[in-house]
Amino acid sequence: MGSASSEGVVVRFSYRRVPEVYQVFWAGMAAGEFINDAAFAAGSYRKQGSRWLAAVGGVRPRRGRNASVAENVATVLHILQHGIDLDRVRVPLAAEEYGRRLAQRGIPMAALLRAYLIGSTRFQHWCLRELAQQTADAAIASAAGLRIAETTAAYIDPGFRAARVHLRSREGALTTRS
Numbered sequence: 001m002g003s004a005s006s007e008g009v010v011v012r013f014s015y016r017r018v019p020e021v022y023q024v025f026w027a028g029m030a031a032g033e034f035i036n037d038a039a040f041a042a043g044s045y046r047k048q049g050s051r052w053l054a055a056v057g058g059v060r061p062r063r064g065r066n067a068s069v070a071e072n073v074a075t076v077l078h079i080l081q082h083g084i085d086l087d088r089v090r091v092p093l094a095a096e097e098y099g100r101r102l103a104q105r106g107i108p109m110a111a112l113l114r115a116y117l118i119g120s121t122r123f124q125h126w127c128l129r130e131l132a133q134q135t136a137d138a139a140i141a142s143a144a145g146l147r148i149a150e151t152t153a154a155y156i157d158p159g160f161r162a163a164r165v166h167l168r169s170r171e172g173a174l175t176t177r178s
Contacts, residue, residue: 025049066097073123076155080147086154118154 015053019040028038034131039049042065079089102112 009156025052029053068092068095068117071095072119072155076123078150079155080151086151116156120156124148124152 021044025038025042025044028041029035035049035053036046039046039052042049045100071094075089075092079086080082099112103109128145131144131148135141
């Protein structure tokens, strides 16, 4: 009959090959969730989510992102509160550094621009919810809402601010590799 082989077969399972799993993770990351939450939604765990992110050259969103977001929010709130001219506002240092780090890791600028759009939308929603709790006067809410939307759009518009830093850093990283 047949002889049994003593050779073993090693099979390695990888979630990268199962779109139903990792696409849920990437959808969560695109929605701005933390790695832990996105991985949990995909039926996995934080360490695996970090591996998926690292496998495509990503950086953990918490590193640098929190400081960048905090400085951008503080800057826009300052602009709104004090009526500061946007021509006099510089890109916050943490935002510059975060854009530079993403560029050096080869993260596409589109990812940074998308993050700015998602962040500005969340910021505006937060402001409008706060505004609704502060006043019932539709005229005041409307005027303030328009000012918030216009200021936020103008703040992120000039070349998407940190995107310029991202491009310069990416060009620098490419020339040093050559």
